Amino acid sequence: MSRYKKMFQKLSFLKEGCFVPFVVIGDPSLEMSLKIIETLIENGADALELGIPFSDPLADGPIIQKASLRALYKKNTFLQCFELIENIRNKYLHLPIGILLYANLVYNYGIKNFYYQCFRSGLDSVLIADIPIEEYEPFYKIANQYNINSIFICPPDADDSLLSKISLYAKGYIYLLSRPGVTGIEKKTISLSNIFIEKIKKYNSLPLLQGFGIENPTQIQKSILSGTNGVICGSAIIDIIEKNLNKEKKMINEIKNFTSKLKKATKFVQS
Amino acid sequence: MTLLNPYFGKFGGMYVPQILMPALYQLEKNFVDAKKDSNFQKSFFNYLKNYAGRPTPLTLCNNLTNGTKTRIYLKREDLLHGGAHKTNQVLGQAMLAVKMKKKEIIAETGAGQHGVAAAIASALFNLKCKIYMGYKDIKRQSPNVFRMKLMGAEVVSVESGSGTLKDACNEALRDWSRNYQKSHYMIGTAAGPHPYPTIVKEFQKMIGEEAKKQILEQENRLPDAIIACVGGGSNAIGIFSDFIDEDVNLIGVEPAGQGIETGKHGAPLNHGRTGIYFGMKSHLMQSQEGQIEKSWSISAGLDFPSVGPEHSWLNSIHRAKYVSITDIEALEAFQILSKKEGIIPALESSHALAYALKLMYLDPKKEQVFIVNLSGRGDKDIFTVREILKKTEKKHESL
Numbered sequence: 283m284s285r286y287k288k289m290f291q292k293l294s295f296l297k298e299g300c301f302v303p304f305v306v307i308g309d310p311s312l313e314m315s316l317k318i319i320e321t322l323i324e325n326g327a328d329a330l331e332l333g334i335p336f337s338d339p340l341a342d343g344p345i346i347q348k349a350s351l352r353a354l355y356k357k358n359t360f361l362q363c364f365e366l367i368e369n370i371r372n373k374y375l376h377l378p379i380g381i382l383l384y385a386n387l388v389y390n391y392g393i394k395n396f397y398y399q400c401f402r403s404g405l406d407s408v409l410i411a412d413i414p415i416e417e418y419e420p421f422y423k424i425a426n427q428y429n430i431n432s433i434f435i436c437p438p439d440a441d442d443s444l445l446s447k448i449s450l451y452a453k454g455y456i457y458l459l460s461r462p463g464v465t466g467i468e469k470k471t472i473s474l475s476n477i478f479i480e481k482i483k484k485y486n487s488l489p490l491l492q493g494f495g496i497e498n499p500t501q502i503q504k505s506i507l508s509g510t511n512g513v514i515c516g517s518a519i520i521d522i523i524e525k526n527l528n529k530e531k532k533m534i535n536e537i538k539n540f541t542s543k544l545k546k547a548t549k550f551v552q553s
Numbered sequence: 554m555t556l557l558n559p560y561f562g563k564f565g566g567m568y569v570p571q572i573l574m575p576a577l578y579q580l581e582k583n584f585v586d587a588k589k590d591s592n593f594q595k596s597f598f599n600y601l602k603n604y605a606g607r608p609t610p611l612t613l614c615n616n617l618t619n620g621t622k623t624r625i626y627l628k629r630e631d632l633l634h635g636g637a638h639k640t641n642q643v644l645g646q647a648m649l650a651v652k653m654k655k656k657e658i659i660a661e662t663g664a665g666q667h668g669v670a671a672a673i674a675s676a677l678f679n680l681k682c683k684i685y686m687g688y689k690d691i692k693r694q695s696p697n698v699f700r701m702k703l704m705g706a707e708v709v710s711v712e713s714g715s716g717t718l719k720d721a722c723n724e725a726l727r728d729w730s731r732n733y734q735k736s737h738y739m740i741g742t743a744a745g746p747h748p749y750p751t752i753v754k755e756f757q758k759m760i761g762e763e764a765k766k767q768i769l770e771q772e773n774r775l776p777d778a779i780i781a782c783v784g785g786g787s788n789a790i791g792i793f794s795d796f797i798d799e800d801v802n803l804i805g806v807e808p809a810g811q812g813i814e815t816g817k818h819g820a821p822l823n824h825g826r827t828g829i830y831f832g833m834k835s836h837l838m839q840s841q842e843g844q845i846e847k848s849w850s851i852s853a854g855l856d857f858p859s860v861g862p863e864h865s866w867l868n869s870i871h872r873a874k875y876v877s878i879t880d881i882e883a884l885e886a887f888q889i890l891s892k893k894e895g896i897i898p899a900l901e902s903s904h905a906l907a908y909a910l911k912l913m914y915l916d917p918k919k920e921q922v923f924i925v926n927l928s929g930r931g932d933k934d935i936f937t938v939r940e941i942l943k944k945t946e947k948k949h950e951s952l
Binding site: 336337340343344351354385386390391411414416435437439444464 | 566567568569570571572573574575713714719723726727730731732733734826827828829830832834837839842843844845
């Protein structure tokens with residue numbers, strides 16, 4: 283059974299939602315990044331979504347973009363990112379770990395080499411932010427050969443034809459977009475309609491995680507009440523990193539508190 | 554499923570976040586309908602003729618070629634309303650935006666030529682217009698920024714990354730992924746995700762059609778070569794289009810910037826690798842690790858690390874040849890054309906002209922006919938050129 287499947291089963295048994303934090307590997311440095319990720323895990327992360335830094339992350343807003351540029355500034359290599367993943371994998375054997383990156387990094391490394399590297403590092407899933415399902419075929423085939431789950435993004439206005447395609451291809455979980463646009467914190471409150479979520483569930487039985495704009499416990503509870511299995515939270519965590527770049531202890535402390543608070547929000551019992 | 558083939562050989566495609574796919578399908582469908590719609594076509598050609606000023610002339614440069622057997626013709630897109638070929642296709646795209654009932658235009662610009670064109674078309678069709686421009690380009694192209702604002706466009710300064718066209722493109726795509734329901738993203742060149750490269754070529758192909766007719770009238774034969782500058786590649790694909798099936802050399806000129814060996818250039822076709830960026834698979838300036846590299850050119854309009862996918866394809870099948878010209882060579886051509894023929898070319902077009910002159914000087918006795926696409930006029934560049942010339946003069950004085 284895949285790590286995602288086991289994790290979702292366990293959470294469903296415990297009647298908890300899933301909390302997945304997102305950070306960029308190497309932000310602000312490889313060493314700090316490892317500390318941050320361990321803090322996230324120790325304080326309630328049910329799975330990890332890790333970004334591989336890219337120069338032009340056009341699906342991301344300013345907070346994640348700056349994180350990528352901070353990481354790139356350190357000139358860490360692609361393989362060093364994978365070493366860090368391997369490191370975490372060896373320490374946390376059962377934790378589902380996924381990466382999010384951009385097409386050119388995969389293409390440049392060679393699609394086959396890339397997925398082999400993912401497999402070797404103990405990764406569970408890959409999300410390529412700028413490849414829609416229509417262009418996924420060459421990546422999908424090889425991902426399957428190496429048993430890597432391909433994560434697909436479901437926009438809030440997805441029509442029947444897209445929903446049926448996603449249900450055919452998706453593995454692990456489905457990444458539900460809260461809203462159109464790029465990642466980041468926005469003032470507008472976000473909630474997906476129960477009707478839309480029910481419609482997605484008619485097409486497939488995969489767990490649903492909501493991402494984009496998640497930053498507080500109320501949103502998490504609303505998301506789970508609308509029928510999702512949990513949330514992915516990135517920019518709000520990276521915002522803490524950015525604001526405390528020279529205050530390591532404070533940064534770790536704030537991430538610790540924030541993570542516990544958000545994880546706690548997933549634990550309310552559904553009526 | 555797309556209605557048209559999104560690929561040129563292995564290049565092209567639709568590499569965008571999933572959220573943008575419906576907007577691309579909608580655009581493609583409206584474009585396909587518009588091509589078949591005689592009213593749309595009639596109206597488009599009416600705007601081209603009576604608003605933009607087509608056909609543009611084909612000018613023979615006698616002074617420039619004096620003492621040689623080369624005849625150089627310029628396709629005068631600089632005389633089009635707006636001062637560059639960009640006006641052609643923005644009229645088409647603005648009409649598509651109206652057809653799709655979009656109220657706003659999002660655009661990005663490097664040299665400001667596409668920004669000006671987008672502002673022109675938006676004013677004409679009563680559309681709100683937001684233009685993303687790198688902060689460095691805003692500085693080096695201030696007259697064009699002023700023009701855009703005069704025509705009611707909002708110019709957004711992009712501070713992220715290198716602060717040039719590449720970053721403006723990212724920002725425009727981000728805006729579009731938030732606002733695609735009400736906004737049309739008016740891409741300025743024959744690049745980006747399908748259907749843009751096909752749409753832009755369709756709305757620029759009259760350059761080639763006119764040039765072919767005009768050269769046959771004036772020379773009674775086709776030219777030996779068509780020479781055009783290539784940033785994203787819209788003016789080049791426009792003038793190439795009607796000659797692709799003819800026995801004519803097609804030459805695209807990329808910016809070699811401060812010299813290919815310095816790394817400060819914008820020549821991905823000759824000095825980049827295939828990659829995926831800005832919605833397409835094409836040639837790309839990238840690091841060993843696959844990070845997109847900053848490009849460089851004296852001409853902001855050519856300062857782009859990638860190129861339209863059809864050019865990558867024409868290059869791969871050896872149908873077109875791509876060469877490069879340095880900043881200095883382009884500057885010389887800029888001055889020569891101004892002095893000899895009384896035509897101030899855009900720094901972009903100066904690259905194409907510089908290569909034509911190079912070929913001419915190489916073999917002055919060879920009888921040959923070239924058409925250079927003079928894609929835009931150089932008014933916008935006179936301040937940049939003045940600054941450089943001042944510096945060079947100072948250098949000479951101190952020697």
